[in-house]
Amino acid sequence: MKLPNEFIEKYTNLFGDEAAAFFASLQEDVVEKGFRLNPLKNQFENVSYSLAEPVPYVPTGYYGNVSGKSLEHQTGYVYSQDLSAMYVAEVLDIEPGDRVLDLCAAPGGKSTQLAGKLNDTGLLVSNEINLKRAKILAENMERTGAKNVVVLNENPANLAKHLPGYFDKIIVDAPCSGEGMFRKDHNAIDYWHQDYPAECALRQRDILQDAVKLLAPGGQLVYSTCTFAPEEDEQIIDWLVTSYPDFEILPIEKYPGMDQGIPAVTQDQNLELEKTVRLMPHHFKGEGHYIAKLQDTRTKTSDVVKSPKVKKKKNKKQQDKTVLSKEEYQLWQAFQSEVVPALAYAQQDLKVYGSYLYYYSKNWFSLDQLKFVRPGLLLGTFKKNRFEPSYSLAVALNPTTECAKTITITREEWATYVSGNVINVSRDLPNGWYLLECEGKAVSFTKVVQGVAKNFFPKGLRFNV
Numbered sequence: 269m270k271l272p273n274e275f276i277e278k279y280t281n282l283f284g285d286e287a288a289a290f291f292a293s294l295q296e297d298v299v300e301k302g303f304r305l306n307p308l309k310n311q312f313e314n315v316s317y318s319l320a321e322p323v324p325y326v327p328t329g330y331y332g333n334v335s336g337k338s339l340e341h342q343t344g345y346v347y348s349q350d351l352s353a354m355y356v357a358e359v360l361d362i363e364p365g366d367r368v369l370d371l372c373a374a375p376g377g378k379s380t381q382l383a384g385k386l387n388d389t390g391l392l393v394s395n396e397i398n399l400k401r402a403k404i405l406a407e408n409m410e411r412t413g414a415k416n417v418v419v420l421n422e423n424p425a426n427l428a429k430h431l432p433g434y435f436d437k438i439i440v441d442a443p444c445s446g447e448g449m450f451r452k453d454h455n456a457i458d459y460w461h462q463d464y465p466a467e468c469a470l471r472q473r474d475i476l477q478d479a480v481k482l483l484a485p486g487g488q489l490v491y492s493t494c495t496f497a498p499e500e501d502e503q504i505i506d507w508l509v510t511s512y513p514d515f516e517i518l519p520i521e522k523y524p525g526m527d528q529g530i531p532a533v534t535q536d537q538n539l540e541l542e543k544t545v546r547l548m549p550h551h552f553k554g555e556g557h558y559i560a561k562l563q564d565t566r567t568k569t570s571d572v573v574k575s576p577k578v579k580k581k582k583n584k585k586q587q588d589k590t591v592l593s594k595e596e597y598q599l600w601q602a603f604q605s606e607v608v609p610a611l612a613y614a615q616q617d618l619k620v621y622g623s624y625l626y627y628y629s630k631n632w633f634s635l636d637q638l639k640f641v642r643p644g645l646l647l648g649t650f651k652k653n654r655f656e657p658s659y660s661l662a663v664a665l666n667p668t669t670e671c672a673k674t675i676t677i678t679r680e681e682w683a684t685y686v687s688g689n690v691i692n693v694s695r696d697l698p699n700g701w702y703l704l705e706c707e708g709k710a711v712s713f714t715k716v717v718q719g720v721a722k723n724f725f726p727k728g729l730r731f732n733v
């Protein structure tokens with residue numbers, strides 16, 4: 269890998285004696301991998317990956333490589349994540365019931381972790397400006413099985429216009445010059461030029477200005493990048509606390525191999541920046557990252573004050589099209605009482621978009637003016653006088669406690685099913701909807717018709733093991 273000359277010059281000046289070790293680490297081909305367990309799932313004794321090497325700084329993190337074609341991945345038990353990246357969401361102090369925003373969320377590394385930390389309380393809004401990436405994000409969030417996640421496809425300015433002061437906690441994992449990704453993605457070097465970090469910094473300031481507007485007084489903000497560039501790291505945080513004096517930098521615990529931020533790269537030599545973290549590949553097993561944690565010191569206001577105003581409906585024509593018809597509600601209830609009795613959602617917490625039925629709590633914000641990819645948990649589809657449960661609902665279920673009709677399948681049968689084939693089951697089994705579970709993990713819904721479990725695994729997700 270050929271590093272640009274200006275890059276070498278810049279970091280030789282900045283890192284001095286350490287520069288040679290730093291450049292050498294960027295040339296390493298074999299980089300240790302990591303993964304996280306999803307706390308929304310249960311029975312981890314059935315996970316076939318070794319949990320012998322836990323990561324010391326993330327309770328759900330482990331060293332090791334997981335396959336995207338494994339049962340554990342398909343059912344959302346594990347998420348493959350860089351060993352540095354998994355420290356970002358870890359440092360945000362999530363409390364049950366928090367409203368959390370991941371502003372630059374695709375493909376979902378931080379968001380999947382945040383969903384686990386919220387444990388189905390509060391609300392997680394995972395936002396991604398790029399539609400294609402937002403769809404990938406939604407797929408990754410689906411696999412977590414979280415019931416309280418909304419995926420938006422908004423620009424931060426529009427979000428700030430509609431939801432000012434709405435969120436208790438925000439992560440800005442900013443688009444950056446990606447220097448920390450050079451060894452993982454050699455193409456990142458092609459985009460790099462001397463002025464690139466400064467250009468990225470302008471965009472990061474814009475995004476942070478909106479993030480500040482979105483944060484509730486007394487809220488917490490975590491900012492991260494995967495670059496070594498001081499322009500996008502310490503200098504951005506220095507700019508933030510200078511521009512917004514209500515914000516103060518909180519200390520982040522430094523585990524072995526983690527470095528502190530470098531005050532010397534800022535004009536005012538702001539020593540507070542030592543509280544931030546640099547993850548450097550010559551010191552730490554993981555790609556290059558920078559993390560800062562900020563506290564808004566304004567007094568917290570009550571939920572009543574911070575909820576955005578919802579405009580009252582003016583006339584009948586403007587009636588909410590997302591309200592279920594009586595027939596739709598009856599179809600859902602018939603399915604729900606028979607198959608998922610634990611999910612007795614109130615009618616006000618259900619919404620329809622076209623023929624799709626979603627769980628979306630009445631306590632969450634109005635989606636009217638926002639572009640969304642996932643307006644809550646997709647429960648299923650209404651099709652000519654019947655209700656068909658979704659894959660999203662299947663993977664969100666605990667087969668033991670939340671589903672009354674399950675069929676246990678073997679790993680071989682699982683492999684058959686995810687490749688798009690049917691499975692033969694007992695002919696004595698009554699026809700109808702069942703949840704397929706393998707080793708306690710919810711795989712998919714199936715419809716049994718005379719001893720055959722029909723394939724309802726989404727076409728776009730099918731794979732051969």
Ligand SMILES: C[S@@+](CC[C@H](N)C(=O)[O-])C[C@H]1O[C@@H](n2cnc3c(N)ncnc32)[C@H](O)[C@@H]1O
Pocket residue numbers: 353371372373374375376377378379396397398401423424441442443444471475
């Ligand atoms: C570093 S990546 C996020 C990675 C993600 N947080 C994760 O852990 O998987 C930055 C994201 O910011 C998005 N982005 C680009 N320009 C943006 C902008 N102006 N405002 C908000 N997000 C932007 C990119 O599309 C990209 O998905």
